[in-house]
Amino acid sequence: MQRYEKITRHTAFRYKQAFFFRNVTLKDRLHTDASSWSAELEYLDGQFTDEIWAMIMTLPRKFREVLILDIYYEMSINQIAEFLNLAAGTVKSRLYRARKKVQNLLKENGDE
Template sequence: MGGGRPSAEAAYWSAGAENDIWSAVLRLPRIFREIIILHAHEELSYKELADVLGITEGTVKSRLHRARTKLAKLMKEAGSDVETDLG
């Protein structure tokens, strides 16, 4: 094989892990869900998040930390050992 591409099995497990993470993201309360999506998926900076959401950068950092903590808890409760590295 080769070519630097992941195997079909690795791609399958990677896609499954991503689905598990986003399933958990969708179970977060709205204020945490939106900040995770805007930061991880839309790749907005702290400053951009603050501007879009009408909050301070300090609040952005606090909310992201709380969102990641809640997300990790949801993943653990679901029996997942996937790391939730979302920004």
């Protein structure tokens, strides 16, 4: 791995662990329609989104990092693979497993 790739990767990991980043939610990713929801529905949607984000943050690092790069940064499989210095197939596999883990966590909590 080249020196600048290491610096970039470590910087991204430090940023990911920062207080600001842990408090970012996925609201804009899950609800983009500007329809008129009631305040209660918006609150509940926000709570559900926060729960999903909390579940993502509990995943092992290798699953968490590909999900964050996919969902939050909207990177393609190939971009993630290049950024993490992995094969595209490995990234696809990790994304699949990470999504399955979040689904299982949702089922355990009774939120389908």
